[in-house]
Amino acid sequence: MTSRGARTALSHRICTGIPRRRLGKLIAELAEPWVAGQESQLRERRGHDRLRAAGAGPDHQLVFTDRVVATLVILRFQLPHAALALFYKVDRSTITRAVHEIRPLLAARGFAVPGSPDLRLLTLADVFAYAASHGVELRIDATEVRVRRPRANRPGRRAFISGKMRQNTKKATVITDEKGRTLWAGAFRPGRQHDQTALKTEGICDLFERFPQVRGKVDAGYRGLAKQFPDQVQAPPLKPKQDAPPEKLAAWEEARKQQSSERICVEHANAEHKQWRPLQRWIGRREYFDQTYQAIAGLVSDRAAMR
Known part of the structure; x- marks a missing residue:
């Protein structure tokens, strides 16, 4: 299964627990704090401001949308991280890292x-x-x-x-x-x-x-x-x-x-x-x-x- 095929299948309401329309709004809501957190970590690691334009360098193995979907599936069914890593064709540690990034953002949203x-x-x-x-x-x-x-x-x-x-x-x-x-x-x-x-x-x-x-x-x-x-x-x-x-x-x-x-x-x-x-x-x-x-x-x- 390709990464795109995994995203299409796993983003279904049965897997994530929320409809795709609301999933899109949730991804848009979490994108800004996630990017801010990534930039903060990179700034702390470098010790100075970025020297290249934003977006330069290697891409993520697991894009932000897939990170959100994978986290929702794990929250829904408590699947082993290795199982989702097989679907997305990445290492298990990549899924684990994605969960540790997205789960705090979901917890910090509060209650509607x-x-x-x-x-x-x-x-x-x-x-x-x-x-x-x-x-x-x-x-x-x-x-x-x-x-x-x-x-x-x-x-x-x-x-x-x-x-x-x-x-x-x-x-x-x-x-x-x-x-x-x-x-x-x-x-x-x-x-x-x-x-x-x-x-x-x-x-x-x-x-x-x-x-x-x-x-x-x-x-x-x-x-x-x-x-x-x-x-x-x-x-x-x-x-x-x-x-x-x-x-x-x-x-x-x-x-x-x-x-x-x-x-x-x-x-x-x-x-x-x-x-x-x-x-x-x-x-x-x-x-x-x-x-x-x-x-x-x-x-x-x-x-x-x-x-």
């Missing part, structure tokens, strides 16, 4: 919001400012992804053992709007850390105090946050005692189901992220997990913002 194609949310503070100005009620939830077990006798090895899954995991917090459109993903922590603790270390308590008009719905794992901000955060109601009358149990069950049905959209967003193979089970190095999750969640938010 509906109705504002030029606006992207980068931080948790951006999410709260957006929710306050547009009257958006947030949905907050944590999700876990299995990761490779750290090597024996490595410090902090037990920190990745999740008390819920009994597996080595990394935890991510996802925030959506009422329709399940991803607005933010972050607070990446080892699986042993509690959901609420992971989010509080990101400064969410300060943000709730700064934006008292922002509301959110959470699950039982954030009950402490709901107690701290009872007018802003809604958690599932507490279950009545065993000797409670039947009508009280029925009222509790109805309230619990109502809160669950209003919060379930964030679970759907988590499932949408995990349609991408790396977030079903991460087999790469753990230091690249955070960047990979943000890159995938940003791509998913582009599609969700059009709903």
Whole structure:
């Protein structure tokens, strides 16, 4: 297969996870920061400004468009780099280098919001400012992804053992709007850390105090946050005692189901992220997990913002 044939086949929506029309816009969006990064690296390596005109010298074995496509395919299916190197007829290290160049650019894009194609949310503070100005009620939830077990006798090895899954995991917090459109993903922590603790270390308590008009719905794992901000955060109601009358149990069950049905959209967003193979089970190095999750969640938010 020629390089052009590989590009045509792999750029299909089935392989990249995004339509070709949006793929073209994504490539155009990433081109400028990629060129700037390449020029910065060359300038640092030379120690002085370029002496020849831009574009002089040998061409890349893998052009920028192919680098983006290859990175998207790896994010979609977690294919071995050697497999894509065979398609493009380059060395495996060329594919690996391309992924390390494009993945940070995808992670740095932030998250799309509906109705504002030029606006992207980068931080948790951006999410709260957006929710306050547009009257958006947030949905907050944590999700876990299995990761490779750290090597024996490595410090902090037990920190990745999740008390819920009994597996080595990394935890991510996802925030959506009422329709399940991803607005933010972050607070990446080892699986042993509690959901609420992971989010509080990101400064969410300060943000709730700064934006008292922002509301959110959470699950039982954030009950402490709901107690701290009872007018802003809604958690599932507490279950009545065993000797409670039947009508009280029925009222509790109805309230619990109502809160669950209003919060379930964030679970759907988590499932949408995990349609991408790396977030079903991460087999790469753990230091690249955070960047990979943000890159995938940003791509998913582009599609969700059009709903």
